[in-house]
Amino acid sequence: MTPTVATRNAPSAPGAIERAICRIHSLRARAERRTASFWGLIPFLAFIVLFLGVPVCGIVLSAFRVADVNEPGNYVPSLANFAASFRGASWDAMRNSLQISVIAALVGGIVGLALAQAILTTRSRKLSAVVTVLTSVLANSGGVPLAFSFIAAVGNAGIITGLLSLTDRGFTLYSSGGLILMYQYFLIPTMVMVVLPTLTGLRVEWKEAAASVGATSWQFWKKIALPIASPAILSGFVLLFGASFATHASAAALIGGGGVPLISLRIDSGLAGGNLAGQENVAMALGVNMIVVALIVLLIYMPLQKRSLKWFK
Amino acid sequence: MVQVSRKTRAARGIRVVAPGLSWALIILMALYIAVPMLCAFAFSIYVPTAGFTFEPYLESVRDPGFPGALSLTLLITVLTVVGLLALMVPTMVYLHLRAPRWRPIIEIVCTIPLVVPSIALAAGLVTVLRSMAGFGRGSLPAQVSQLLQNPDLPVVLVGSYIVLTLPFVFRSLDAGLRTIDLRTLVESAHSLGASGATVLRRVILPNIKGPVIFSAFFCIALCLGEFTVAVTLGYRTLPVWLTQIAGSNFRASISMSLLINALTWALLIAMTVLAGRAAPARALALKGHES
Amino acid sequence: MNTSRRRYLPAVLLVSALGLSGCTSTSNDAAGDVDWAAATSVETGGGLDSLVSAAQAEGTLNVMGLYADWANYGVLIEEFTATYGIEVDNDTSAGSSQDQVNAIKNRVGQSRSLDYLDTGVSFANSASAEGLLAEYRPATVADIDSSFTDAEGMWTNQYGGYVTIGCDAAAVAVCPTSFAQLNDPQYVGKVALTGNPAQGESGFNAVWAAAMATGGSLDDIQPGIEFMAELSARGILIPVEANAGTLETGETPIIINWDYLNLAVADDTAAAGVDFQVVIPTDGTMASYYAASINADAPHPAAARLWIEFMYSDEGQNILLNGYTRPVRFDALIQSGAVDTAAADKLPIVVNGFELPSEAQRSSANLLLAEKWDAAVAS
Numbered sequence: 001m002t003p004t005v006a007t008r009n010a011p012s013a014p015g016a017i018e019r020a021i022c023r024i025h026s027l028r029a030r031a032e033r034r035t036a037s038f039w040g041l042i043p044f045l046a047f048i049v050l051f052l053g054v055p056v057c058g059i060v061l062s063a064f065r066v067a068d069v070n071e072p073g074n075y076v077p078s079l080a081n082f083a084a085s086f087r088g089a090s091w092d093a094m095r096n097s098l099q100i101s102v103i104a105a106l107v108g109g110i111v112g113l114a115l116a117q118a119i120l121t122t123r124s125r126k127l128s129a130v131v132t133v134l135t136s137v138l139a140n141s142g143g144v145p146l147a148f149s150f151i152a153a154v155g156n157a158g159i160i161t162g163l164l165s166l167t168d169r170g171f172t173l174y175s176s177g178g179l180i181l182m183y184q185y186f187l188i189p190t191m192v193m194v195v196l197p198t199l200t201g202l203r204v205e206w207k208e209a210a211a212s213v214g215a216t217s218w219q220f221w222k223k224i225a226l227p228i229a230s231p232a233i234l235s236g237f238v239l240l241f242g243a244s245f246a247t248h249a250s251a252a253a254l255i256g257g258g259g260v261p262l263i264s265l266r267i268d269s270g271l272a273g274g275n276l277a278g279q280e281n282v283a284m285a286l287g288v289n290m291i292v293v294a295l296i297v298l299l300i301y302m303p304l305q306k307r308s309l310k311w312f313k
Numbered sequence: 314m315v316q317v318s319r320k321t322r323a324a325r326g327i328r329v330v331a332p333g334l335s336w337a338l339i340i341l342m343a344l345y346i347a348v349p350m351l352c353a354f355a356f357s358i359y360v361p362t363a364g365f366t367f368e369p370y371l372e373s374v375r376d377p378g379f380p381g382a383l384s385l386t387l388l389i390t391v392l393t394v395v396g397l398l399a400l401m402v403p404t405m406v407y408l409h410l411r412a413p414r415w416r417p418i419i420e421i422v423c424t425i426p427l428v429v430p431s432i433a434l435a436a437g438l439v440t441v442l443r444s445m446a447g448f449g450r451g452s453l454p455a456q457v458s459q460l461l462q463n464p465d466l467p468v469v470l471v472g473s474y475i476v477l478t479l480p481f482v483f484r485s486l487d488a489g490l491r492t493i494d495l496r497t498l499v500e501s502a503h504s505l506g507a508s509g510a511t512v513l514r515r516v517i518l519p520n521i522k523g524p525v526i527f528s529a530f531f532c533i534a535l536c537l538g539e540f541t542v543a544v545t546l547g548y549r550t551l552p553v554w555l556t557q558i559a560g561s562n563f564r565a566s567i568s569m570s571l572l573i574n575a576l577t578w579a580l581l582i583a584m585t586v587l588a589g590r591a592a593p594a595r596a597l598a599l600k601g602h603e604s
Numbered sequence: 605m606n607t608s609r610r611r612y613l614p615a616v617l618l619v620s621a622l623g624l625s626g627c628t629s630t631s632n633d634a635a636g637d638v639d640w641a642a643a644t645s646v647e648t649g650g651g652l653d654s655l656v657s658a659a660q661a662e663g664t665l666n667v668m669g670l671y672a673d674w675a676n677y678g679v680l681i682e683e684f685t686a687t688y689g690i691e692v693d694n695d696t697s698a699g700s701s702q703d704q705v706n707a708i709k710n711r712v713g714q715s716r717s718l719d720y721l722d723t724g725v726s727f728a729n730s731a732s733a734e735g736l737l738a739e740y741r742p743a744t745v746a747d748i749d750s751s752f753t754d755a756e757g758m759w760t761n762q763y764g765g766y767v768t769i770g771c772d773a774a775a776v777a778v779c780p781t782s783f784a785q786l787n788d789p790q791y792v793g794k795v796a797l798t799g800n801p802a803q804g805e806s807g808f809n810a811v812w813a814a815a816m817a818t819g820g821s822l823d824d825i826q827p828g829i830e831f832m833a834e835l836s837a838r839g840i841l842i843p844v845e846a847n848a849g850t851l852e853t854g855e856t857p858i859i860i861n862w863d864y865l866n867l868a869v870a871d872d873t874a875a876a877g878v879d880f881q882v883v884i885p886t887d888g889t890m891a892s893y894y895a896a897s898i899n900a901d902a903p904h905p906a907a908a909r910l911w912i913e914f915m916y917s918d919e920g921q922n923i924l925l926n927g928y929t930r931p932v933r934f935d936a937l938i939q940s941g942a943v944d945t946a947a948a949d950k951l952p953i954v955v956n957g958f959e960l961p962s963e964a965q966r967s968s969a970n971l972l973l974a975e976k977w978d979a980a981v982a983s
Contacts, residue, residue, distance in 0.1 A: 040404075040407040040411060040412060041407065041408070041412060043400065043404070044401075044404040047400060047472070047475070051473055052422075052429075052434075052476050055434050055435075055438045056425075056434075058437035059434075059436060061440075062437070062440050088975050089974060089975050089976075089977075089979065092979065093978065114338060115338060117335075118334075118336075118338040119339065123332070127339075129585055132527060132585065133582050136534040137538075137581065138346065140531075140535050140538035141574070142538070142540070143555075144556060145353065145555070145567055148850075149352055150349050151850060152853055153348050153351075153353075155844070155855045156793045156842065157853055157854035158352065158855075159352050159355065167793075173844075174842050174844055185349070188342065194481075197485075201492075238427065239480065242427040242428055245430065246431060246432065249540055249541065253844070254843075254844060255843040255844065256800050257797050257807070257843035257981075258800050258802075258836075258843050258977050258978055258980075258981040259836060259978065259982050260843065260978075265800070265803075267430070267432055268432055269800065269803030271432070271436050280436075280702075283436065284436060287430065287433030287437075290433060291429055294428030294429070297428070298421075298424060298427075298428055356853060360876050361852070362876060362877040363875065442710060443706070443709055443710040446710055446711065446712050446714075455712075455713060459714060547695070547698055547703075547707065549695075559847065560674075561671065561673050562848075562872070563847055563852075567849065
């Protein structure tokens with residue numbers, strides 16, 4: 001095979017033909033490498049198609065179907081589900097969910113970041129060892145037990161409510177604020193889990209090196225530390241947003257009676273049937289809307305991620 | 314290896330504020346976590362007319378549905394962890410060694426489960442399985458659908474759980490593999506005559522122990538706590554069973570959920586201690602490489 | 605002589621062979637060649653004894669969501685198994701009407717599909733329209749008013765309940781007995797439903813009962829929504845989903861729910877010092893009945909039908925009565941004197957009569973509620 005490098009170092013300038021042959025060979029080699037590299041990923045890709053691709057297709061297809069009025073049991077394609085999802089109460093629920101998720105993610109992200117840094121600053125080995133375990137478990141907490149523990153603590157008849165006279169101060173758990181407060185139980189640990197490894201990697205030497213060339217602490221953070229940590233911070237924020245957006249079991253137990261419309265609750269009831277049969281496909285349409293929203297967030301996140309990652313190249 | 318001498322400082326990261334303020338924040342967070350849990354615990358052991366009692370804990374364990382739910386959850390947990398590691402570790406190594414151009418695509422694919430709400434994912438699965446069953450008795454799609462949903466070996470649940478862990482596991486393994494000089498390690502091992510499997514087992518795995526352990530932990534915690542997908546697919550795992558008994562004996566269900574939490578913590582801490590004890594010197598030296 | 609016998613022998617053999625084969629085929633019929641899956645009642649299937657032996661041959665009954673203390677299903681199942689020796693496989697991982705309908709669609713042809721469904725009437729109607737149910741009427745159907753049965757026999761109501769106000773007398777000074785009374789500052793922060801009315805039967809009917817109390821009707825649920833909105837605005841109605849736990853901690857001492865559920869919770873929480881009193885509101889009455897149906901694709905058709913017969917028998921209906929529900933043959937039981945009087949006395953007194961809403965009224969009320977509820981009670 002014609003070596004591609006040798007022609008570059010040839011004492012005489014290569015002719016056009018040699019250069020063309022060169023390019024073809026290197027292109028072919030690159031293509032071969034890419035196709036060769038593909039085969040090793042087949043098991044993973046097959047798995048993804050089966051357990052992620054197929055269900056998502058299922059959701060999308062269902063969202064575009066409506067029960068045929070003339071022939072029960074059959075379905076016809078229709079945009080009616082989406083039309084319903086953008087109107088009235090469903091649209092309110094979408095807007096409200098978005099608002100709550102963004103605020104919850106911001107609060108969790110900032111507190112989680114501060115907490116991760118605090119854990120590092122303490123330089124306690126026991127703490128670091130335990131943090132991995134704690135964050136893994138807490139990040140997966142939720143459901144009725146979580147809601148109930150908050151009700152027992154800071155509900156209207158809660159233990160802490162009595163001790164600190166919270167109701168007199170105008171606090172109520174059964175509001176968007178209460179929901180955001182409860183969400184932090186799993187959001188903050190998730191943020192710590194994502195961000196701590198990266199912050200651990202920030203070397204003291206870098207700070208010293210920056211100081212030795214005259215950078216202030218603030219400049220060090222702004223120009224060096226934050227850019228390096230930002231991929232993880234961004235990931236964390238996206239994760240937190242997705243987690244708040246999708247939470248429904250604990251939210252239902254807390255404010256299921258009404259008053260804080262959430263899209264995840266509407267999907268849950270549509271699928272579990274509620275009072276009317278046949279609402280499933282509208283719930284699927286809501287699900288598709290949620291996925292689209294989350295994809296938009298992802299699309300914003302990816303270019304930002306790329307910019308941050310160039311520090312690692 | 315140059316890092317060894319600086320291990321104690323490099324491993325710790327940068328100080329931003331005085332340790333005192335940091336401890337204050339940590340204690341505040343610890344309170345936030347502990348207080349609701351303690352209130353729930355107080356509820357679980359105190360019955361107004363009977364005083365303090367651990368009876369609800371015993372009732373929850375004695376419920377006839379408990380052994381079945383527990384064994385199903387344990388089975389699923391073991392299968393999911395093994396499946397996850399068997400799938401992801403070779404894939405990530407392969408990705409970094411041979412197919413780096415595919416990395417961005419795989420990253421996007423692994424982040425998608427984050428943006429698909431689990432309830433929608435479960436609903437999609439049910440729809441597909443139902444339409445497969447709709448092909449009629451004995452047909453191939455119906456048989457595959459039945460196989461996937463086999464109540465004794467719910468492949469569909471294991472697969473879904475692996476998908477749910479992907480965003481976290483990908484990130485962790487990816488970062489871990491990026492910080493070690495994978496190519497050099499593998500090439501030197503090959504040049505010394507090691508086979509592919511040996512390289513994976515004795516050269517790569519020890520160097521990414523941190524991410525692998527984290528992935529296993531996260532997976533275990535997920536399997537023990539995941540409710541939505543399990544209930545939509547109709548499997549009585551531990552969290553689903555808990556919700557059920559809440560209807561008839563609420564106190565017992567709260568007791569059991571606290572118990573499961575405590576046991577998960579104990580299990581994972583035990584695993585941490587064991588893992589740390591297995592290779593202490595290497596763990597210390599590599600602390601600088603952890604990310 | 606030998607020749608003449610030998611001449612008749614083939615004829616004799618033929619006749620006896622025909623006779624014997626006739627005997628064996630009738631005995632096969634008796635053993636259960638009857639296709640119970642197509643039987644629309646006990647009589648047309650061949651009688652109760654035949655049904656019992658066919659069901660016992662099948663050996664199992666698949667059901668879903670029949671929780672032990674929901675309408676006393678626990679005891680019903682136990683008695684059924686004790687009487688007939690048929691095992692009941694009760695899948696309690698899910699239970700809502702939609703879950704059951706999904707299960708029979710998802711498990712077509714599987715041996716773990718469901719035999720019997722207990723769903724809301726809307727779901728039974730839509731499942732029937734999709735051809736998922738089998739036509740069957742219990743033997744005692746003569747006692748049941750036609751408004752409690754499907755015109756095509758695809759389902760029959762089996763038990764129902766009234767909307768009630770449950771109140772913890774140990775925690776509340778004066779327990780309310782009507783919706784009008786609820787609207788009072790002394791109840792701020794104390795009243796809750798058990799789910800979103802747009803998404804669950806009990807909340808839905810609670811709002812409808814409130815509508816009855818405030819000038820609404822089966823065609824007009826709007827006054828109910830407005831009433832609840834006012835309660836919520838004044839802080840009387842809180843959005844948390846009430847359960848035994850929130851009752852015990854004092855979070856939700858007043859719960860609006862079905863009588864059978866409130867009475868069951870009263871029993872569960874009595875040990876914790878809760879004195880839960882359950883009354884039907886004097887100014888607004890709303891009732892709802894559940895529908896029993898059989899899967900057309902039931903893996904155990906005879907067992908399913910035997911279960912139906914058991915449930916509509918005097919014994920079955922009394923067991924349901926003991927679960928605090930109102931069995932559909934309640935009036936017939938009282939007239940014949942077969943009713944379990946101790947259990948009947950525990951039910952709250954019905955002051956006004958009620959009408960069952962039609963399908964059209966239900967869906968229009970539901971659609972209105974789905975649109976208006978969250979905005980109405982927004983905090």
